[in-house]
Amino acid sequence: MRGADVAFSGVTKSYGAFDALKDFELAIRPGEFLTLLGPSGSGKTTSLMLLAGFAFPSRGHVLINGRDVSKVPSYRRDQGIVFQSYSLFPHMTIEQNLAFPLETRGMARGDIARKTADALTMVRLDGFQGRYPDQLSGGQQQRVALARALVADPPLLLMDEPLGALDKNLREEMQLEIKHIQESLKLTVLYVTHDQEEALTMSDRIVVMNEGRIQQTGTPVELYERPKTRFVAEFVGDVNIVPGRVETAGARTCFRSEDGAVAMACPPGWAPDGEAPSCAAVRPEKIAMDLAAGPQGQERGQGHGHEPELGRVRIDGRIREAIYLGQMTRYVIDAGPAQFVAKRMSGPGERRFQLHDEVTLSWFADDFVALR
């Protein structure tokens, strides 16, 4: 089996005067696991419903394998769907639940028995055929829902917050299981979540959405390391945002924070051409931390930064909070009017800092991303 090829072309979905989705452009490659990530109301479910055929575009087209399905209802599309609520038939056994979509297609009895057995093996529920949904745990019910979505071998699987009702451990286990099944079947998946960790773990590519529009599309690494907007930087992972601007004085171009504490001489190409960044972002684990050298820290005073250096930021501060998290320690550092969060791994040779330590924070231009 090979995954379907999906395209949204200039799709807008309006409810009255309100556009839930606006000029949506997206191509999903065969076998790709693509996740829509965004806050509540950003248009994720609307996009999925349009691909599912439960809603139809106000403008634009939805294509599956090159065929325009914009007006084709759900029951005439070849796809599996899993929602957060398991939506299993409570009065049917697990086997009957799985057989149902095959019976409606008029499949022969023997084939149905074989396919339902295979689907149960795939989700590791052999032996559960005769049970009823209310005799299964939440995780098991969701596995049955997944098996039912896949039992007819669709080339496309749509999932809307499928793990939302499960606890953290089970959710993480299921993420890996779903990913494994998707890869082995080479399925195309459109997945909806508002959980950024889940999106990073599972996806080949992520579309970050806000207010019915795409903010940025990229691989997990691209979105985490190279966010283009403040919204994306803040939505995907922890981040320190430094409001400021790029100034040119003589031959030198510098980024300076609004509070003046952070200054960096920008290497060529640091800020995107033709765009004046309004802030820059650094991830907590990219910040190096050292004890401030001698009395220097005090002399300079808290947060009074160093002269702008080419391609590197250095700033003095004092540790206000140190939280030991096992794998790492999370520090909050006061640096003048600003606060920074830094994360240091608990590894061999890693120093553990104490509350009130005077420290110098530093990071490189490569890890300091200019944002719109």
Ligand SMILES: Nc1ncnc2c1ncn2[C@@H]1O[C@H](COP(=O)(O)OP(=O)(O)OP(=O)(O)O)[C@@H](O)[C@H]1O
């Ligand atoms: N049938 C409808 N009639 C009117 N407005 C709607 C309808 N369906 C969705 N909307 C609106 O469209 C916007 C996008 O909704 P959508 O369900 O796609 O968001 P979402 O990103 O999936 O959010 P959540 O994570 O909360 O499910 C919301 O503001 C919602 O209120």
